[in-house]
Amino acid sequence: MDNKADWFKIVSGYVLGSAAFAFCVYAGWTRDAQPVIGVLLCILGGVLGWVIGIVVTPLNEGEKRQFSDYAKAVSTLISGYVLAKAGDIAQGALTEAATTSSESLFLRFLLFSSCLLIGTLFTFIGRRYVRGSEEEQRARRAKALAEVQEALAKLSALH
Numbered sequence: 765m766d767n768k769a770d771w772f773k774i775v776s777g778y779v780l781g782s783a784a785f786a787f788c789v790y791a792g793w794t795r796d797a798q799p800v801i802g803v804l805l806c807i808l809g810g811v812l813g814w815v816i817g818i819v820v821t822p823l824n825e826g827e828k829r830q831f832s833d834y835a836k837a838v839s840t841l842i843s844g845y846v847l848a849k850a851g852d853i854a855q856g857a858l859t860e861a862a863t864t865s866s867e868s869l870f871l872r873f874l875l876f877s878s879c880l881l882i883g884t885l886f887t888f889i890g891r892r893y894v895r896g897s898e899e900e901q902r903a904r905r906a907k908a909l910a911e912v913q914e915a916l917a918k919l920s921a922l923h
Contacts, residue, residue, distance in 0.1 A: 774894060778886065785810060785882050792875050797868050802875055809876040813883020820884075821891040 785806070792802025819835070822828040 770893075774889060777889065781882050781886055785879060788875050788878050788882075791871070795871055796875075797865070802872065805872050805876045806879045809879030810883040813880040813885075814887050816880075817884045817887025817891065821888055823891065823895070 789803055789806045792806050793799045796802030819831050822831055
């Protein structure tokens with residue numbers, strides 16, 4: 765990325781996103797009835813968003829194939845586990861919902877989803893716009909190599 769205005773926008777976005785993530789963690793710690801749960805939901809949302817951001821922005825065909833294979837394996841594992849534990853999961857969720865206020869549940873949903881989206885955006889922007897596509901990376905390498913070759917040619921012409 766050569767444009768300084770684009771860099772400013774990206775850095776500003778990361779700063780604002782970091783502030784939003786920090787506020788979510790703060791809100792989870794100070795506003796949730798169980799502060800540890802609130803903070804852990806923020807962390808889980810951020811990490812899950814990070815993984816989703818990586819999966820939706822493969823850098824090349826090899827990575828795309830790997831992600832497809834991983835997705836199949838994980839979906840098989842998760843669907844088998846969820847089907848086997850569906851009753852226990854539903855009962856636990858209903859028990860938690862019955863003992864937790866609707867305000868606290870809504871807060872937890874907002875914390876998790878906000879951190880999930882922030883994590884996804886951070887990763888997506890970093891992989892798509894900062895690092896660039898495979899073609900852009902190849903073009904930058906070719907340009908750098910041409911500049912090095914030109915500099916070496918000039919140096920050898922001096923001798």
